[in-house]
Amino acid sequence: MARAPQLLVGRLEELGVRTMAKGRRARSTSPPDGGWGWMIVAGCFLVTICTRAVTRCISIFFVEFQTHFSQDYAQTAWIHSIVDCMTMLCAPLGSIVSNHLSCQVGIMLGGLLASTGFILGSLATSLNHLYLTLGVLTGLGFALCYSPAIAMVGKYFSRRKALAYGVAMSGSGIGTFILAPVVQLLIEQFSWRGALLILGGFVLNLCVCGALMRPITLREDCLDPEQSPACQTRKQGCTQAAPHSEPAEEWLPSCPCCSLQQEYAFLLIPDFVVLAISVLFMAYGCSPLFVYLVPYALSVGVSHQQAAFLMSILGVIDIIGNVTFGWLTDRRCLKNYQCVCYLFAVGLDGLCYLCLPTLQSLPLLVPFACTFGYFDGAYVTLIPVVTAEIVGTISLSSALGVVYFLHAVPYLVSPPVAGWLVDTTGGYTAAFLLCGFSMIFSSVLLGFARLIKKMKKTQLRLLAKAPDPRLRLWTNGSVAYSVARELDQRDGDSVMVAMPVYNPT
Known part of the structure; x- marks a missing residue:
């Protein structure tokens, strides 16, 4: 009778574990190809406007920068090159942040960094100041936003993935078409410093875009790790690194770099x-x-x-x-x-x-x-x-x-x-x-x-x-043996090649 409470507690724990597992399976789903996915597309559309279109519009400031700082075109052109290069160069960093924290946190953080870069750039006293603020800081912020937002579209769409990406990526062209004359008007009305301040406020909309990126758990994410090509590659690497240690399934969780692998x-x-x-x-x-x-x-x-x-x-x-x-x-x-x-x-x-x-x-x-x-x-x-x-x-x-x-x-x-x-x-x-x-x-x-x-x-x-008709296959339980018989026409002898030799008795 003393064991009855223990058995009851064990049974309740087992039921709790099963309920949690069912909950996780219920939350996993296939790409909806619609619904909230179109809000993800809208958020990605705004991200491409605030990153790629705004980057293109920075070239409109060239004449103003040249005149104010008395520099040639080559020196001034580095601002645009640094922004563009940093956005692409730090794209893996954006993926790491979104994978380990969340896509929402990554995009919001990127929006804050990019906006800060524009605001500090409006206070610049030299081109070197602009290189660091409008170039490095803004480019880093854009990098944290761009690739995670595009990846989220791929999670919400499967059957209509190309169309969803077409709408989302069109923000670059539409944004450039609309923002170019607007930025020129802002420069004429408020000078280049005021225009940069206003663009800094506009880029803060990346935080709104980040809030739209509701996470989704796909059935593919809940598959057995052995079914994932990436996990199979990771498992092979860890097995090669420790061939005489515990089995791979037991050793993998203790590997310090398994996550990055x-x-x-x-x-x-x-x-x-x-x-x-x-x-x-x-x-x-x-x-x-x-x-x-x-x-x-x-x-x-x-x-x-x-x-x-x-x-x-x-x-x-x-x-x-x-x-x-x-x-x-x-x-x-x-x-x-x-x-x-x-x-x-x-x-x-x-x-x-x-x-x-x-x-x-x-x-x-x-x-x-x-x-x-x-x-x-x-x-x-x-x-x-x-x-x-x-x-x-x-x-x-x-x-x-x-x-x-x-x-x-x-x-x-x-x-x-x-x-x-x-x-x-x-x-x-x-x-x-x-x-x-x-x-x-x-x-x-x-x-x-x-x-x-x-x-x-x-x-x-x-x-x-x-299959080769000369090959015959026998099975013994779960082990299969392949025996190949080749005839030597010159010697008239039969050569049996077996790996290993199979004895039917």
Whole structure:
């Protein structure tokens, strides 16, 4: 009788554990493809406005900075380069913060840092002050917001993922189209210091965007770790590190770096390595056009107003490409070919670059701006989709952090390299050809890797369907033995090869 209370307590504890497990399973779900997901898209849309669009609008302050600080264009241009580079360079940091704390905390913290950078920048007394505040601090804040917000869209959408990303990423083009004249008006009315203060208040809306990022637990997050490729890679690494210790399942929790290994195990996936190399070449090619299209148009006799009109066309068509291409690739006929569509868009932008030196009038440059702008928006939309296809939604935030990190160096290097080629050759042909071949190589490299993978899968499938008739298989409980018999035609002898030798008796 004394054991009855103990048995009762044990039974209650068991029931409590089962209830908690059922609760966790109830909270896990599949991507809703709607509902609150559209609020996540709206939040990501605002994040891209407050980060990418505001970054582009910093160039409007160039003349004011040059005049006030009496510096040349090269010195002043470093402000924009530092912001852009820091946003991409620190993208993995944003993924780490959102994974270990939450996406909401990461975006809110990033909004506070970015706003502080603008406010302190309005008090700047030198360009070095602007490098640290408007460049480093604001870029770091943007980095904490950008990749986590994009990753959240991938968690809420599966069937309509490309469309959701198209709407979310269009904030960059729409924001630039709206904010550019507004920022110019603010500078005229309140000077550059007042305009920076107002932009600092506007960027605080990132905190509101962060509040919208309601966390979601997917069924994929609750799978057995052995079913996750990232966890399998982590398990293999830990097993190799301690081959004579306890079993892997018991040893893994005590590994001090297991968390980081799990988050970044996708770096060992061959498909992701190829994607990373491809992104480097793609990022090198896509950046210089936005810097040198207007100077090139002026060099072939296009007026200043018409050259600015080309940039407006490029921005508007970019928005259309974001939304419509995302919608198209979500259709049933293209759903399984989204990576091919990404390769197609990148390759076509490369071909546009190759044709650009032959286009020397406004009627020819307008179709170029439309074509390049559309497919530029198309592949930007599909970058998160292709990344999610390779690494899955669990590691998507960390993977996007790495992908955007890889944009940093090409963004920083490609415009100066293109400028050096223009100065050396006296024309824009060499610079545009190098960018074009870089984007085409990016597309061909990723496509070639996917073709090899598909051929290997087909070969393995054929081997599975048509096994070697000389092989016979016996089973003994849970152990299988394969015995291969080969006939030696020259000696007339039979050779039995067995691993291990099977004795049916």
